[in-house]
Amino acid sequence: MTKTSSSGRGLATAAVAGAIAEMKNGFHQSAGMQSFYIEAIVGEENVASRRVAERTISNNPTAITDQESGLPAFQYVLRSDG
Numbered sequence: 142m143t144k145t146s147s148s149g150r151g152l153a154t155a156a157v158a159g160a161i162a163e164m165k166n167g168f169h170q171s172a173g174m175q176s177f178y179i180e181a182i183v184g185e186e187n188v189a190s191r192r193v194a195e196r197t198i199s200n201n202p203t204a205i206t207d208q209e210s211g212l213p214a215f216q217y218v219l220r221s222d223g
Contacts, residue, residue, distance in 0.1 A: 153189070157197040165221050176222045185213040 161179060168174040181194045184207065194202070194217040202215035 148189075153193045154196050157193055161197060161219070161221075168221075176220060179219045179221065181217040182207055183215050183217065184210070185215065191215060 164177075164179070168177055179198055181198055182205070183190045183194050183202075185191075185204075191202075194215070198217040198219040202217045205214050205216045206212070207214040
């Protein structure tokens with residue numbers, strides 16, 4: 142794997158964390174939702190995306206078989222409560 146200039150700098154983690162924070166704010170204020178779930182399905186071999194999901198969604202994923210590709214994957218779930 143070749144490192145790019147942005148690799149390992151936490152940019153994806155910051156982007157996902159920011160998006161989750163914006164969703165929490167928007168859903169709770171605008172839609173009056175008290176809770177909602179965020180789910181990510183990440184391929185087993187996609188180590189970088191797994192790290193992002195573990196940092197932002199859940200550090201306790203469930204091993205699954207992706208229904209679309211049929212490949213091994215991990216499911217990350219986060220429940221956001223108001």
